[in-house]
Amino acid sequence: MSQKVFVSAQEVAERAGVSRSAVSRTFTHGASVSPETRRKVLEASEALGYHVNHLARGLMRNESGIVCLIVSDMGTPYRSNLIRALTQQLQDAGKIAMLVNTDRSDGSVDLALRQAIRYRADASIILSGMPDKSITQLCLKNGQRLVLINRDDEQEGPLRINLDDAESASRVLTAFVRAGCQRMAFANSEAGTPSLMARERGFIAAAKALGIDVVVERFGPTGYESGKILAQRLLTRRERPDAVFCATDLLACGFMDTARHQFSISVPDQLCIAGFDDIAQASWSSYQLTTFSQPVEAIAREAVTWLDEADPAIARQSVRLHADLIWRSSIRGG
Amino acid sequence: MSQKVFVSAQEVAERAGVSRSAVSRTFTHGASVSPETRRKVLEASEALGYHVNHLARGLMRNESGIVCLIVSDMGTPYRSNLIRALTQQLQDAGKIAMLVNTDRSDGSVDLALRQAIRYRADASIILSGMPDKSITQLCLKNGQRLVLINRDDEQEGPLRINLDDAESASRVLTAFVRAGCQRMAFANSEAGTPSLMARERGFIAAAKALGIDVVVERFGPTGYESGKILAQRLLTRRERPDAVFCATDLLACGFMDTARHQFSISVPDQLCIAGFDDIAQASWSSYQLTTFSQPVEAIAREAVTWLDEADPAIARQSVRLHADLIWRSSIRGG
DNA sequence: TTGTAAGCGTTATCAT
């Protein structure tokens, strides 16, 4: 195996005829080096192909520049989009993203956080699942920052970024009522994540306030196929719903396809549908789904700026962002 | 700012009443430690919340365990799916994925590789764009392995993983001919990546062999919207095509939607369509697109096993994988 | 099997 032979600051120093501290200073932001020394160092570095060893730097500075992204279902439109935004903004802030997939088992979020600790990540951002409280404490104790996105957790310490799910749900109900819908349904997966449940509860509560009943159906994982099953269940009821709020766009796409192709139901004439996330497919002409746009850029910005903050303790630890309603033609009127 | 206070092997050693090398050995695979010592060390580690510092370990071993994934358009279905497969299989192999987004500028692949070098990544896997040859040489010289996926590059050193694009293209043509199609078209983006161009050339060549002409249209980036534009251009021609092979599924979805909704063309009765990638949406009931499945798991397996190989030089450096034809109903017959 | 000691490539401290 071809041994790794990265060139070190020592070699650069020798070639440039300076000390190795001079080399180090040249690559340290805000250190004082004379233009002449700097030039010599840069020249030698270029010639030798020198690159600062961030492993060693991290060891010394106690700051690796690594931020760990912990996520499941990353092939999914919303998730991959959020990963993209986070990765980009981390890069812009001079940090680098490490990716850990937690698709497999249940304890895998804990395992992922352990991995983050091993690489001395400056922070971990959790996009899916919930870690055991003991592990989050471990991270915090080690000075590792934690960001929870759409996890809606109570505990102190991590930054919690959430959306105004309940308010969104209530806006959907209003839209359904304005469209003259009578029989409301909510289609959810069985994942039971905080944001999904918040949308469900918010929708039911808003309906109840108007004296309207909501039929709730839950099935499987949060994906297209589940949407199809949910449609089959809800659309074969004796009292067929004429409006359904799906917890995510993926569910909504599956629901809409089954409504149209299997039940020959016309959307939005006979059935109004709303989703959540504003994935790319929601805007495709086969769907034209009315939905809420996940403010991924804003989420990423909140997370990344918080990571740069001097004292996370005094800063606010909970952020609630607004999801804009994207009006398309899956609901009548507008 | 809460200083990082990770517990070190030293502290574990003191608490366990052993030397710090004993601690190190306990966490080193295949090192010799007595069961008794091991037990004491593990106990102390657990109590103190010790985790091996991979930064320091990487420094010593000259092997960080980090693999850098360099990719653009990672919010896209095919890309995010490939990232998922790679990340998972790297984890299974005891490595960890670092993610670098290259959406921004052109030299960003080079910048990404430099970042990989700084973190002393054991390898870099390039999913999009092409690095400057000088940079790849730099990586190789530093003992960093390189994998190019669907880049179809000539240079020696990196592992090149490609698909049999030309053969796939030829199979599409055969299917079109069997379906009785007469006027063939190829819809491509302007990205001009090796795999996209190989599909285009392969399709044209296969048609030519049968004395058939192909209308080729290229537009914009490789996405849904471009597919719509391409449809507008191709379907307004005097000699309207009755079969179109789209370079990717995303293009095909846009094409199909526009054909149906804007031109009221029936697929596959009046127009046969094929795509490439087998993204999730291709199987959705609104599309039912005949396409080729990207063997993402196999691609990831090839890459990861090659990384574990002792001597990359003697191993084969070019792999061509087969993309299965997924038959759905966007082509007549079957 | 175990401990001692040297060394990995940095940066921070402290003289100069």
Add this chain to the structure above:
DNA sequence: ATGATAACGCTTACAA
């Protein structure tokens, strides 16, 4: 501004 020197937390001969 610059150079020597001491860490950082780990692994690995080498000796016991």
